[in-house]
Amino acid sequence: MGSFSGWLINPYKLGRELLPKERKADLRAEGLPRLDPLNKGAIHLDATRLEYLDRFFLLRGWALLGGGFLALFCVTLGALGIYGFLQSSHGEVEPVFWGIVIVALMCGLPSLVVLKLFVLKDVFRYTHYPVRFNRANRTVYVFTGGAKGYVEVPFDEAFFFIHEDGGSAANNARSYDLLMHILRDGTVIHTVAIGSDGGGSPGIVLAHWEMIRRFMDEGIAALPFPPLGIFASSRVSVKNALVVPYAALPGVLSWILSPFLIVIGLCRYIALATSRRPIWPSSVDAACAPPATSPVFREPAVYGGLPGGEKGEAAFMAYWGDAEAKARQHDQALSSLFR
Structure with a gap:
């Protein structure tokens, strides 16, 4: 379960300079390891565009x-x-x-x-607020749903960092996610949480960032697709609404808590069904159009669906388990960024 910070509680503070702890966690800083990339919430990939869900998509329904x-x-x-x-x-x-x-x-x-x-x-909003990375013009587009509908920033001018959230005297549990600040004259004017969080592992967020970095700096051929694939889905259906809460609790526990998971799944469905799908301006769609020869990986109809059947899923899980284990090995070293 991701943190509600930035959405329901502790809204992102704008109109300020970067904090020292944010500067320390800069993902473009020298010396950070290059990890195997992990796909944390991408819903589209081609030679021009890599598009992500916002982090709060997976939390929809809880506010309702x-x-x-x-x-x-x-x-x-x-x-x-x-x-x-x-x-x-x-x-x-x-x-x-x-x-x-x-x-x-x-x-x-x-x-x-x-x-x-x-x-x-939660209700009468947009189903999600996607973030597009355009390799062709090295621009990041963030859907906002406001009067203009989006904000944009040159990729090389955006500030990406690992955000640490939570931790208390009671349990000291902390979670990490990938945040991007848009700056104007050194002042934060917009903040977005990209894709799903890394749980208690800053290493997983670094692997999440590595997928974006490789795409923007090296291209789609530098990404391991397959065995990685697009498995997140923004499509609204009762099945998708139920898949997300059940996926958060593995095994027997999900069946024990089924009555509650069904309730949160139905609330999730209501929240998304009453919301509009985001529509990008035609100018953004035109700028993000892929070349005719590009491979295209699209979101599945059902959250968690992967191409290639059982063989494709097995290859995906093998890669994911190995990449995630390697990422977690860097957690202790990365913890110095937040102290």
Whole structure:
């Protein structure tokens, strides 16, 4: 499970200079090892374009579940309070009226706050906010859904770093993900979390970055496709909505928690089904068009689908297990970047 920071809590702070810890975790710094690349959330690859989901795509549905529960609790509490006042009114209109007003305000306002802070960040949005890397013009496009619809930055001017999140006195658990800052005159004006996170491994984030670096600097031929493949999917369906929470819990545990996973899966489906798919401006699509001779790897219909059947899946898993194990071997050395 990825962190909610940057989405539901602790929004990214803009209008500031880079922090010292961000500078230390610069992915373009000299001395960082070159790892085997890992595909963490790509949904399209060709000779011109590498496109990723935003990190929060995998968390969709949680805000609706949590916020919806809190809002329903407040509304139910208010309804019970109003019912109690009406039952005990004994024909006294004025005290009951003001009692109902007070209860409605005490329960209704928190409901509205919950809806704004949580539920409306999940529903009636865009299904995802993709990030495109264009090797032909060395530009990064970030879909925002605003008036222009996107922001862009030259790849060589964007600031990429390993972001460390979490950690508390209780469990000291930390998670790592790949963030990109867009800077203007040294000031952060936009931040995006690219692809899925690396869990508790900064090494996996470095391997995630290596896929982007190789594509932009060396081209599609430098990426091991196959055995790697595009397995993430942004397509909205009940099956896809259920696949994601079940995939987060392996084996028997997923069956034990099935009732809860089905609920979060349905909330995920509602959140995505009520949202619009992103549509890039025609100018961006034209700039990202692949050459006619380019191989094209597209997202599957179902999240986790891989080409090549059982043989292709076996080769993918063998590569992934080896690359991930090698990446984790660098975790201890990379931890010095965050201290």
